[in-house]
Amino acid sequence: MTRTFASPFRVMPLARLAKGGRWRTEAMRSYGAPVLLWFTRGQGRITLNGKTAGYTAHNCVFIPAGTMHGFEMNNAVAGMIVVFPPGLEQELSLPEEPVHLRLTDAEQHIELNRLIDAIQTELEHGAAASERALISHAGLLSVWLERQIGEDEVETPREDATTRLAAAFAALVEQDFHSAKTVRDYAKALGVTPTHLSRVCNKACGRPASAILADRVHYEARRLLTETHLPVKDIATALGFASPAYFTRAFAQHTGRSPSQFRRRG
Template sequence: MNDLSALSQLRVTAIPRLASGGRWRVEAMRAISEPMFLWFTKGQGRITIAGATRGYTAHNAVFIPAGVMHGFEVGPQVFGTAVFFGRDSTVTLPETAQHLRIREVHAQQEINVILDSLQREMDSDIPAHDRATRHYLGLLGVWLERQAVKAAPEAPKPDAARRLVERYTALMEQEFRKGTGVGEFAAALGVTPTHLTRCCRITCGRSAIEVLQDRRIFEARRMLAETRLPVARIGEALGFTSPAYFTRSFQHLTGRSPTAFRREI
């Protein structure tokens, strides 16, 4: 894919706008097919990446690779910028998720300038704006790499519970549409369901089944909001054994039936 096509997939948006269609769009567990960068400038909340939950506050930078399950709170006082690189981005980016607390004022100012300049060039039609956009994207990748290297000596090493839950969420992202249960996931990971749930509670404060249900119901809401598929077909596509079971599960977790949710959307 050429550079112009890759740039056409690039999106820069204010973090509060991500929740404009409902906070479930950012808070529920899900994965996307492109890398994402979050720069929080105000507010605080919790963010879960690959099953591990941490608090975030102003001047936190978060990078999430494509396909990594995540969800984060976006309260009314949270502000910042999100960059979606597109599926075919050629920017050099970290291979693993990063949650960086940027304490140096110079580094904070630097990323603000990069993001402002990136947005300005994207919105411009002056000559060479596309080339300038590519260069600012490259600078964003360099900034992220340098901050990750700087933070590496202080970053805690993932313990056994976190490593297991990371494997669980990665496997779940591949299999959640098939109706696979926690017992089957645990068996595939070589542990008991009880141990898997214990580790999930340690890393993100929720049980293994709650994480799985959150992922499946997010996908159900997305499909109800963005497609015209019949409710029964959506339930079938997500591995529910019957339309009635899908409706009961959806209503239990959201407080509304699938039909009511779609009507409100």
């Protein structure tokens, strides 16, 4: 008899990640675990650490835990997501920085599909020693990633002042989005004016600093509303809003629905 092995590893279609609305993929957010996105069909734009680039079919993107990101995903996009267990980054020798691979060789596609299928099969039919087997398969996937880094297919953002400032802003937002800090506060911490920070963010990812900050805050609000039973007033407090009423107004302006309406409709 087969059984599903209870494991912090997860493999699922990208379509499942998008279930519940575009905010699940497009809004700026991060995960507490490393993830690998494997786009097998379609195209769009993906933002990693404040830098936006295009992706197409046969692109593979590795995103370390705690990296703020978001990507466009319409009905034409298909692929898989692999979620690694948090805390195993060093053991598995996973990359410390985001990696965007543009795989042009059919052998690369076959190899990556095989590695992902092996993890998925172990999750679905795991028996004794499945956890060891999963770590071994994940290790092989990590080796595959390491071998691709440095090849021509790797997307390496140019490290200019704009890229560095946008990435620094994204990192600070990820660290402090639950506080009441404004764009002015972040700009002061980075030693620039709010106007310059917004200009840089617009250049790097096509949206001003205020939109990036609001996106991150309201993604977390929507996540808490759909995935927890926390009262709205507690969510408002957790995200640094001065009052539940202010949170409700801001949330409605951002999403078109009140927090209670959003929670009821999922």
